[in-house]
Amino acid sequence: MSTAEPSSGPDAARSKLIDALQAVAQQDRAALRQVYDMTSAKLFGICLRISNDRDAAEDILQDVYIKVWNRAGRFDAGRASPITWLCAIARNSAIDWRRASGRVATAPEEAAFAIADTRMRADQTIEQDQETTRIHQCIDTLEERQATAIRAAFFDGLTYADLSARMDVPLGTMKSWMRRGLQRLKGCLGDD
Incomplete structure (x- = not known):
């Protein structure tokens, strides 16, 4: 792991996540736990939003971290931020689950803006x-x-x-x- 770590803030969290992913690439289980602790809430939210099924989202999330374990060596901090890379894995895993399950896709969040709210202001x-x-x-x-x-x-x-x-x-x-x-x-x- 690198020793030059910013003291606090978003840069510190980013640096810590990069270091943890690099350690996961070396098959460090404690580092995978650290990645999980730092990112699971956000990645679970992505899985849940796309799958619209809590149980499925938990299964998808498990699959996401298996992929992280297997692919951490491919992560390049110069090409993407660590959270963006992880979110892409979660998003793609959830979409793959949705396609495989035969569930009907829901409209994107932006579609909600086109629906008129008939309630009084x-x-x-x-x-x-x-x-x-x-x-x-x-x-x-x-x-x-x-x-x-x-x-x-x-x-x-x-x-x-x-x-x-x-x-x-x-x-x-x-x-x-x-x-x-x-x-x-x-x-x-x-x-x-």
Whole structure:
């Protein structure tokens, strides 16, 4: 292994990985463990994303490190970064597994940008929540029987006749309560 190793940061990690790969090329099992510890999370993520199957991704990852063990002597730090070389092995292994398994390929991540999101934007949701809160606050300022009738009509879908029967008042009285309640509600909602 080389002795000139940067003290910290990405260059230090790169140098450490290069040294470990060079040791793996010499059949050093401890160095393979070091390569695994430094890269397995990233390479597993690649395998999982391509295979879309956790068990398969674990098997693919094992195959990746067997290939690393057998091919470490081919790694050339002058041509590629060590993580790029390892990621290419993981990617190709996962693609080979996908082809061999007969699984249908999924669209690339970039395809997600072409799919429209039909949900309301966050600012629209907040605005709607504020408006709903304001409506309920205004209904709470109404006389109790008007508030009850308006809630039942608009939130439960009851008709004037249903409300009249439920509250045991004449239909004309119910219509008057609703009209006065809605006028007060409109005044409350119009205030800013």
